[in-house]
Amino acid sequence: MPQVRVNLYAMLRKYVGGATSVEVEIEPGRTIQQVLDELGVPADQTRIIFVDSRAADLSQSLEGGEQIGVFPAIGGG
Amino acid sequence: MAVIYRVNMSDLSIRTEMPGVKYAQTGGRGLTSAMIAAEVPPTCHALAAENKLVIAPGILTGTGAPCGGRLSIGAKSPLTGTIKESNSGGQGALALAALGIKAIVLEGRPADGKCYRLIVNTDGVKIEPADGLVGLGNYETVGKLLGEFGDKVACISIGQAGEMKMAAASIAVTDVEGRPTRHCGRGGLGAVMGSKGVKAIVVDPEGGQRLIPADADTFKAGAKKLNTALKAHPVTGEGLPKFGTNVLANVINAAGGYPTRNFREGQFEGTEAISGERQHDVILERGGQIAHACHKGCTIKCSRTYLDKDGQYVTKGPEYETVWAHGADCGIDDLDAIARMDRMDDDFGLDTIEAGATIGVAMEAGIVPFGDAAGAIKLLEEVGKGTALGRLVASGAEVLGKAYGGSRIPTVKGQSMPAYDPRAVKGIGVTYATSTMGADHTAGYAVAPNVLGVGGSVDPLKPEGQVELSRNMQIATASIDSAGLCLFVAFAVLDDSTALDGICEMLGGLFGTPFTVDDYLAIGRATLAAERKFNAAAGFSPADDRLPDFCKTEKLAPHDAIFDVADEELDQVFDFVE
Numbered sequence: 001m002p003q004v005r006v007n008l009y010a011m012l013r014k015y016v017g018g019a020t021s022v023e024v025e026i027e028p029g030r031t032i033q034q035v036l037d038e039l040g041v042p043a044d045q046t047r048i049i050f051v052d053s054r055a056a057d058l059s060q061s062l063e064g065g066e067q068i069g070v071f072p073a074i075g076g077g
Numbered sequence: 078m079a080v081i082y083r084v085n086m087s088d089l090s091i092r093t094e095m096p097g098v099k100y101a102q103t104g105g106r107g108l109t110s111a112m113i114a115a116e117v118p119p120t121c122h123a124l125a126a127e128n129k130l131v132i133a134p135g136i137l138t139g140t141g142a143p144c145g146g147r148l149s150i151g152a153k154s155p156l157t158g159t160i161k162e163s164n165s166g167g168q169g170a171l172a173l174a175a176l177g178i179k180a181i182v183l184e185g186r187p188a189d190g191k192c193y194r195l196i197v198n199t200d201g202v203k204i205e206p207a208d209g210l211v212g213l214g215n216y217e218t219v220g221k222l223l224g225e226f227g228d229k230v231a232c233i234s235i236g237q238a239g240e241m242k243m244a245a246a247s248i249a250v251t252d253v254e255g256r257p258t259r260h261c262g263r264g265g266l267g268a269v270m271g272s273k274g275v276k277a278i279v280v281d282p283e284g285g286q287r288l289i290p291a292d293a294d295t296f297k298a299g300a301k302k303l304n305t306a307l308k309a310h311p312v313t314g315e316g317l318p319k320f321g322t323n324v325l326a327n328v329i330n331a332a333g334g335y336p337t338r339n340f341r342e343g344q345f346e347g348t349e350a351i352s353g354e355r356q357h358d359v360i361l362e363r364g365g366q367i368a369h370a371c372h373k374g375c376t377i378k379c380s381r382t383y384l385d386k387d388g389q390y391v392t393k394g395p396e397y398e399t400v401w402a403h404g405a406d407c408g409i410d411d412l413d414a415i416a417r418m419d420r421m422d423d424d425f426g427l428d429t430i431e432a433g434a435t436i437g438v439a440m441e442a443g444i445v446p447f448g449d450a451a452g453a454i455k456l457l458e459e460v461g462k463g464t465a466l467g468r469l470v471a472s473g474a475e476v477l478g479k480a481y482g483g484s485r486i487p488t489v490k491g492q493s494m495p496a497y498d499p500r501a502v503k504g505i506g507v508t509y510a511t512s513t514m515g516a517d518h519t520a521g522y523a524v525a526p527n528v529l530g531v532g533g534s535v536d537p538l539k540p541e542g543q544v545e546l547s548r549n550m551q552i553a554t555a556s557i558d559s560a561g562l563c564l565f566v567a568f569a570v571l572d573d574s575t576a577l578d579g580i581c582e583m584l585g586g587l588f589g590t591p592f593t594v595d596d597y598l599a600i601g602r603a604t605l606a607a608e609r610k611f612n613a614a615a616g617f618s619p620a621d622d623r624l625p626d627f628c629k630t631e632k633l634a635p636h637d638a639i640f641d642v643a644d645e646e647l648d649q650v651f652d653f654v655e
Contacts, residue, residue, distance in 0.1 A: 073310075
């Protein structure tokens with residue numbers, strides 16, 4: 001089955017036991033929201049999402065092979 | 078009663094002035110820029126007697142406003158040749174405000190070339206020889222002064238770089254623990270202080286008092302609104318206290334806008350090792366502190382204390398910009414080496430952004446290889462020794478780049494671009510190009526809607542909408558910098574209208590008059606207008622409001638992006654200035 005890599009950051013890492021990154025097997029066509037639901041990451045805690053360095057949203061569907069970055073609301077400077 | 082102290086370093090005299098109606102309702106950047114624009118000849122040499130250094134707490138500083146302890150220092154900049162305001166946290170602004178001081182203005186230049194210290198307390202200002210301080214770094218300087226005057230004083234000081242009048246020299250401000258960790262970093266204002274022959278200013282707030290708002294109820298209601306919004310917003314209420322400013326490293330890297338190896342690439346393979354998340358873990362493993370306030374009354378607490386492997390204090394933070402400048406921009410992924418360089422910058426009195434970017438240019442020039450942390454530290458050590466190479470490093474990226482025949486020098490108006498590549502984050506590119514300060518991310522933080530999803534959303538990779546975004550951000554920022562509020566309140570302001578209501582109520586309560594959002598933004602517009610006029614009179618034209626050529630010609634991986642906001646559009650940013 002195709003895989004995607006989900007990279008989680010800042011406050012979101014606590015939902016995956018502190019891991020920085022997890023590999024997830026997916027059926028092609030699964031959305032980012034569905035993948036996060038399966039990982040136990042609450043969608044309402046996410047604010048910034050990238051798929052292969054391009055901004056994306058929770059409804060974007062995945063084919064496999066993608067790198068997904070998911071961030072909560074963060075800022076600094 | 079608010080006072081302005083004019084300290085004439087030519088004849089060592091002090092004059093006390095009342096601010097008058099003209100300056101009654103201004104402070105911070107609004108005041109420093111208004112005074113520089115009115116009193117400094119725009120074409121003067123920045124290190125000449127004609128330049129002035131204006132040191133001013135913000136309008137709300139000393140009132141108990143949350144996150145209201147910013148100190149603005151302004152002058153004509155020796156780095157950029159433009160007007161400059163550089164601001165800092167730390168205890169300096171609060172101490173000045175407690176003494177009812179609206180501004181201290183350093184004028185002239187000592188004829189004898191000697192070095193002095195100023196002692197500021199309820200009796201006024203005293204000028205004394207800086208015996209025993211000359212040639213010292215900020216840590217030793219401040220250590221001696223606190224030993225003499227007690228740990229309740231705040232110190233505003235320069236290190237060796239400022240004494241040598243180097244264009245990347247900063248002015249240090251002590252934090253709550255009395256360490257010189259907070260800096261007015263940008264624009265070489267430490268060199269202006271050095272040219273005035275002032276090594277340090279000791280501010281003793283003993284006997285001073287909090288400013289009393291004319292309408293205390295309105296003020297209190299406003300302060301509560303802002304505080305509630307800051308606590309509720311996930312950026313200011315959770316992300317910044319827990320992970321610090323460097324929480325940005327991973328997200329800017331993920332967006333492909335993390336300048337790597339002197340702006341050659343937009344992603345750094347070593348980002349995780351120097352990220353805010355990793356820094357958080359290292360700090361806690363070693364017994365350091367997160368959620369540290371850089372001044373009393375800060376409710377965000379994005380500062381932290383960084384210890385070495387043996388548990389010994391090294392430095393604060395380090396902050397996102399510093400970690401980037403000495404890290405990704407130099408190809409270095411060693412957090413301990415970066416922290417050591419941050420400590421050295423603070424001690425010598427260098428802008429960490431300019432210092433790191435200059436080392437990046439030095440690496441491009443082949444002086445040391447990219448990724449060589451030991452080599453980077455050696456380059457910085459040269460600054461402390463005052464060698465010819467050290468002076469080049471302390472003169473900033475543009476000077477060092479020219480000295481070594483470089484053509485990829487990441488500066489605008491002579492000041493290094495900070496930690497967002499303008500090709501992948503185009504809104505911040507507009508700010509870098511057009512800011513009255515040279516390349517400066519804080520002047521109009523378009524990163525928030527470009528990348529962070531705060532304050533709406535504007536595609537960072539497209540040129541559309543960036544000019545309007547940057548304009549609005551630059552106006553709002555000049556207002557925040559004048560109010561004396563930490564720029565990070567903007568994260569709450571951008572998403573929650575009650576935060577801005579709170580700021581306006583605090584200002585209205587302080588003045589005892591109704592104060593609207595329009596009144597608030599008028600401060601920013603007037604400040605920018607004064608700054609633009611100064612720069613035009615100093616010889617700057619639209620041709621200076623441009624990014625370095627390589628941003629328009631070299632494609633940046635991973636997006637293969639170039640900076641493609643049209644010049645004609647850039648020229649519209651200040652269309653509100655007559």
